[in-house]
Amino acid sequence: MSDAISQQLEDIIKDLPWQVEAGSIATLSAGLTQQCFVVRAAVVAQSETQPLFQPIVIKLFSAKQTIPGLELWHAADKAGLAAKVIHVSDVHGFVASSFINAANLNQLNMSYRDKIQLTCKALANLHQLPCDLNVLCPTSIIADLANAAEPKLKANNIQLADVNTLISETLDSLSIDASRFVSCHGDLNFNNVLHGDGVHFVDFDCAVLAEPEWDIAMMLAINNLGQEYINCAISAYQHNISSFSTNLSSEKVTRYLDIALLINMLWFLSADIGHFDKAQHSWAETQIKHGKTLIERRFLR
Numbered sequence: 001m002s003d004a005i006s007q008q009l010e011d012i013i014k015d016l017p018w019q020v021e022a023g024s025i026a027t028l029s030a031g032l033t034q035q036c037f038v039v040r041a042a043v044v045a046q047s048e049t050q051p052l053f054q055p056i057v058i059k060l061f062s063a064k065q066t067i068p069g070l071e072l073w074h075a076a077d078k079a080g081l082a083a084k085v086i087h088v089s090d091v092h093g094f095v096a097s098s099f100i101n102a103a104n105l106n107q108l109n110m111s112y113r114d115k116i117q118l119t120c121k122a123l124a125n126l127h128q129l130p131c132d133l134n135v136l137c138p139t140s141i142i143a144d145l146a147n148a149a150e151p152k153l154k155a156n157n158i159q160l161a162d163v164n165t166l167i168s169e170t171l172d173s174l175s176i177d178a179s180r181f182v183s184c185h186g187d188l189n190f191n192n193v194l195h196g197d198g199v200h201f202v203d204f205d206c207a208v209l210a211e212p213e214w215d216i217a218m219m220l221a222i223n224n225l226g227q228e229y230i231n232c233a234i235s236a237y238q239h240n241i242s243s244f245s246t247n248l249s250s251e252k253v254t255r256y257l258d259i260a261l262l263i264n265m266l267w268f269l270s271a272d273i274g275h276f277d278k279a280q281h282s283w284a285e286t287q288i289k290h291g292k293t294l295i296e297r298r299f300l301r
Helices: 005-013 070-078 112-126 137-155 160-172 214-222 227-240 248-269 278-299
Strands: 026-029 034-046 052-060 083-088 096-100 182-184 193-196 198-201 209-210
Touching: 005 096, 005 182, 034 070, 034 112, 070 083, 070 096, 112 193, 112 198, 112 214, 137 160, 137 248, 160 214, 160 248, 160 278, 182 214, 182 278, 209 214, 214 227, 214 278
Parallel strands: none
Antiparallel strands: 026 034, 034 052, 052 096, 083 096, 182 209, 193 198
16 A cells, blocks of 8 residues: 555544544455545444444545546435445545445356346436536547557557547547437446445446447446447346336447547556556456557558
């Protein structure tokens, strides 16, 4: 644990409105961006002399910055689709939430189709939650990531102009309909989907307003799944929408999938991978490879 993280945790412990059990801090997830920890805190006092300690999750963010996706997290919590948010601090940069004792989908021995079906059934419910979020803007995301990734773009023989051309062509073919925008999670890596007593989503950092096909496309892209799973995802989603009538387009999922692959390629090129473990390094390499393959198919025919 870095000195900066240790200091942030010390500040968080002081900021929490409950007594924390000594020596109870444990790392839950190193994460690719923010880190998560579990502590035992007396959220509900059994008595003044005998506190009742229970695990809570502390998710770190940058201090004194607006915590991303928090509105959707709150809405998902109320809908039973996420852990309960129990304390938020913009000053010290963290969210404290209830601990869900469940495995994520990457930890479970089930087929990709089963994982997709579980995720998309719950996703149809998440999309019904109205939230005030930023609208997905792929060109802006690409521009921000490209600045950070520029040295590695050259090292990987990737031309930013080719990336921008592909994005522009794909967006031109999409015919985006703002009337179909829903509250999208934006990062449905199977690590972010818990399955135990129901399905719960975690990590709402990438939440945006977008067409529902965006969430399905990013789910496929970030989990290294191809177009052959699109119909499975759409079928599971459509089967669970009930009164929420949205007909998904497999063609739009395909177009958004291309955008997601390019964004992920740039993100992993720009990421500080020094703290990645072996599996995360392999994942990063595969994500970069998918984006490069997409560019090569378009420009190296």
